[in-house]
Amino acid sequence: MRKVQYRNQITKFLGLSFLVSFIFTVSVSAQDDTAEVAETPVAETAEASAGGDPVKGKSLFQQNCAACHALNRKMTGPALANVETRLAEEEGLDKEWLYAWIKNSPGMIKSGDDYAVRIYNEYNQAAMTAFPTLSNADIDDILAYTAAPPPAAATAAAPTEVPGGGGAQPSGISNEIILGALALVFALLIFMLYSVNKTLRRVMAANDLEVEQEAAQKRTPIWKAFAQNQFLVLVTVIFLLLGSAYFAYGWMMQVGVDQGYAPIQPIHYSHKIHAGANKIECKYCHSSARVSKHSGIPSLNVCMNCHKSIYEYTGGPDGPSQEDLANGYTNEFYTNEIKKLYKAVGWDEENQKYTGESQPVEWVRIHNLPDFAYFNHSQHVSVAGIECQTCHGPVEEMEIMYQYSSLTMGWCINCHRETNVKVEGNEYYEKIHAELSKKYGVENLTAAQMGGLECGKCHY
Structure with a gap:
């Protein structure tokens, strides 16, 4: 039986083919996952009421009213949604009354206005802040904002199909078809490689050929070679002892140091x-x-x-x-x-x-x-x-x-040594700095120069 050099490259080729197919599949899937979804902009549904701009009114509301009022809920003051319409229907009050109330609410309470006094008593007898700087146009804008309906929630627009092909249809081939085709090609590739391997082995058997196996050289195990080298063993032992001591010292020096400690609080505070x-x-x-x-x-x-x-x-x-x-x-x-x-x-x-x-x-x-x-x-x-x-x-x-x-003693001492005390305009340090400068020629005063390194300063 003749021996021939035979390297089985089929396994390597199979692995490479699988890797290429896998990378291509992942890239196609990633493109699908990261495709941007078009968002339909929310149409402005609120129209400006007569003489008022709700967009400007929102800004004025946030600046002047939002601290005490909300649109649809009671806060320090009453809710203000549709306040102009509600007051007109329920109390018979017109916009002129609102102008006077917003610009000088304490004056209206003092004058004995029935509804003004009633609101004053209902809300703990706390008069609303007067806003004399707001013009009638500004108040119209605020009232337009309070009368405007809330904006509709943005919804993702789903593609609709129109009979006859007139609707928006997804373009190109779907990813499912591409992935299915890749899986079919990969399966055919595996079958072909298996068939080629089987055919080659049959041809080798028919021609009385045998794969030459490379003779493995007998080597001394690495652990035995290491054990036989006494100098290398001694150096390794010394290195391990020194390394263990170093890490043990570092671990003990971190006892009681809580740098990076971030507990979860019962109420989250950002x-x-x-x-x-x-x-x-x-x-x-x-x-x-x-x-x-x-x-x-x-x-x-x-x-x-x-x-x-x-x-x-x-x-x-x-x-x-x-x-x-x-x-x-x-x-x-x-x-x-x-x-x-x-x-x-x-x-x-x-x-x-x-x-x-x-x-x-x-x-x-x-x-x-x-x-x-x-x-x-x-x-x-x-x-x-x-x-x-x-x-x-x-x-x-x-x-x-x-x-x-870290809040360690070394961290505090370094700060006392390196940080210059701000003596300009600080009467507490002026005399100390003057005396030290006179005696030692100190230009930059540090806590260390004032006894900040004495043990009794921190450890009493």
Whole structure:
């Protein structure tokens, strides 16, 4: 029997063919998945009422009225949807009355106007803010907006079939047909390769041929070669011991360091929305940071200063971003979190009053220094003038608040050594800076030069 060199390339060719077919199939499927869906623009259904523009009125409503009024629900003030028509039909009041009421509501209450006094008593005797700067045309625009019907929800336009082929029909061959054809071609390819392989083996057997097997060289196992080299074993053992010690030391040094800690809170609070999009100053909520050792967790009445009127989240003019939607942060999600706030403070949203049935919110603490370390927020915030982001990071970008810095002793010491104290216009440091400059020639004053590295400053 003769021996011939025979390399079975069939398996390689089969694998390559499968790979090409798979890549082509995935690309076709991806094109179908990422095809853009045309959206039908929502037609403007609201027409301007006589003498009023609802588009301008919406802007004026958001600027002047939205803090206390909504269109279809009672808030600090009554709902304003179709207010002109309702007052005309139910109370017999014309637009001139509305002009006078909006421009000078306290004056109308004082004059004894029946409906004005009735509204004043119904809403806790809180007079509406007067808007003397609004012209009659501005008020007409606002009334046009309150009278306009809500815009119809956008719906995806489905392609319709018209008998006779007149409707919009999908162009080209469908992806299902393409994938089916690819599957058929791939099956035929497998059958052909199997047939070729079988035929070649039959021809080799008929001609008394045999595939020459390459003789495997006998080699020493790698583990045995390693064990026989004593020097290599010694070096490896030393390397493993040193590496283990290094990683053990690094692990022990991280005990008690919670950098990156981001717990889930019982009520979701987005610093990205409050401090970022709405630019609320940190010390508005954490007011005690200016005068106290602790920054403190704001009480819920601070939240209600705004959320008494902000009862839902609309996501701003552009709505939630794609990243927010991917993470589940939709408008409905944020609105539900506001409902949790109402439940905790005992706020009756429908009747706009407190019920007295409050519930404590068990916030999870994020930044936690050990008991033997002293830190004073007011000393750093009010005296040193350090920004909150220096230690807490870019909170205005954080959807979920987390510990940005390590808060280790080395981190604090480096800050005391490297950060120059702002002495300009700061009476607290003027005398200290003058004396140090006179004695040591200090130009840039740091906390370290004022004894900020002494153990007793932080460990009392």
